[in-house]
Amino acid sequence: MSYVENLRRDYGDFKLDIPHWEILDQGVTVLWGPSGSGKTSIFRILLGLETCPGMKWEFQGVDLAKLKTPERRLGVVFQTLDLFPHLSAKENVLFAARARKVDESKVARRMKELTAKMQMDSFLDRKASVLSGGEKQRVAIARALIGEPRLLLLDEPFSALDQELREESRRLVKAVIADEKIPALVVTHDHRDVEVMANKVSNIRNGQIEV
Incomplete structure (x- = not known):
């Protein structure tokens, strides 16, 4: 387990109050709750994009809360995906590899592995600006994984897809997470x-985790 403690933040009109929360270090933990419940604030705090004095986040003997955002080594897929539109799918993933300083000897192998796992062969050399929503999502996940993150964080990962694509994408992403043996x-x-x-559900309501 990964343990988050003292995740407390007062926004004035809204408060997060999470004294203790466990995130799986294998499989998928889902943070589920209605709009306005505090999910996005938690996501940003875990990434280090918002401060949370006093918070502790122990992951495999390391307190991630003490580290700066890049040092936390988290793979992130935002709801907006945030691909570079002028770069190809492959170039978007390789850009992340360089930014994360992935060993050059590993990059080609990992690129090949992720291309196969995310089923990206047919659009690898197409610019991100012309990719479909499902294709963009696959690129964003491959980009997050190539940096060999400790943990993968996905924010509303299927909300931009139509219903049929959502089912296909859920199954693919779940399979890739299991195959990569990375907690998410x-x-x-x-x-x-x-x-x-x-694999584990944490319900959040009004800034508090109920389960």
């Missing part, structure tokens, strides 16, 4: 994400 935190308001993805 999925933040969502969609109960279907819980049903398909979750």
Whole structure:
């Protein structure tokens, strides 16, 4: 388990109050709750994009809360995906490898592995600006994984896809997470994400985790 303690933040009109929360260090933990419950704030705090004095996040003997954002080595897929539109799918992933300082000797092998796992062969050399929503999502996940992160964080990862694509994407992402043997935190308001993805569910409501 990964342990988050004292995740407390007062926004004035809204408060996060999470004294203790456990995130799996294998499989998928889903943080599920309605809009406005505090999910996005938690996501940003875990990434280090918002401060949370007093918080502790112990992951395999390391307190991630004490580290700066790049040092936390988290693979992140935002809801907006945030690909570089002028770069190809392959170039987007390789850009992340360089930014994360992945050993050059590993990059080609990992690129080949992730291309196969994420089923990207057919659009690898196409610019991100012309990719479909499902294709962009696959590139974003490959980009997050190539940096060999400690943990994968996904924010509403299927919300931009139509219903049919969502089911296909859920199954693919769950399989890739299992194959990569990387723990993942999925933040969502969609109960279907819980049903398909979750090995553990944490319900959040009004800034507090109920389970």
